[in-house]
Amino acid sequence: MTAYAIGLQRPETMNEEILRYIEEVQATMDPFEGRFLVHGAEVEVMEGTFPGTLVVIGFPDIERARAWYASPAYQALIPLRARHIPGEIILVDGVPPGYDAHQTAAGLREAAGL
Template sequence: MTAYAIGHIRPETMNEDILRYIEEIQSTMDPFGGRFLVHGAEIEVKEGPWPGTAVVIAFPDIQSARAWYDSPAYQALLPLRTRHIPGEVILVDGVPPGYDAAKTAAGLRAAAGL
């Protein structure tokens, strides 16, 4: 099942460290099957505050996402971003093929006795 690394970041001033991070991040993702789905796109906020932008990276599964984030190559590169760009990053599983939210709601409804 596809898993995602999702970042909510608030870029500040561009500098050499950030450019190096952007130049080198793909090479840290390649061994784990990672690919950008969202990177550098303008976002449209519909609900709540959302300062900054979003990054979404897809991995074949959650184990690959964890292995990438924890890899020596990425951990060596990571400070180039974290020293200059505040934000949050999460790893999360996607839904399986054929996922049906109505079925999930039915299960939740039954479990809650509603």
């Protein structure tokens, strides 16, 4: 099942460390079959507020997403980003093929006794 690394970021002023991070991050993802789906895109906020940009990286599964994040190559790059771009990084599983929200709602309804 596809998994995602999602970065919710509030970028600061561009500098050499951020550029180096951007130049080198793809090589850390390649061994884990990670690929950018969204990279630093400005968001169109429809509800609430979001003061930043978004990064979404897809991986074949959550194990590879975790392995990428924990890899020595990526861990070495994190300080370049973290010193200049505050935000959150999360890993999340996608839904399986054939996912049906109706079934999820039915299970939640039953569990809640509604």
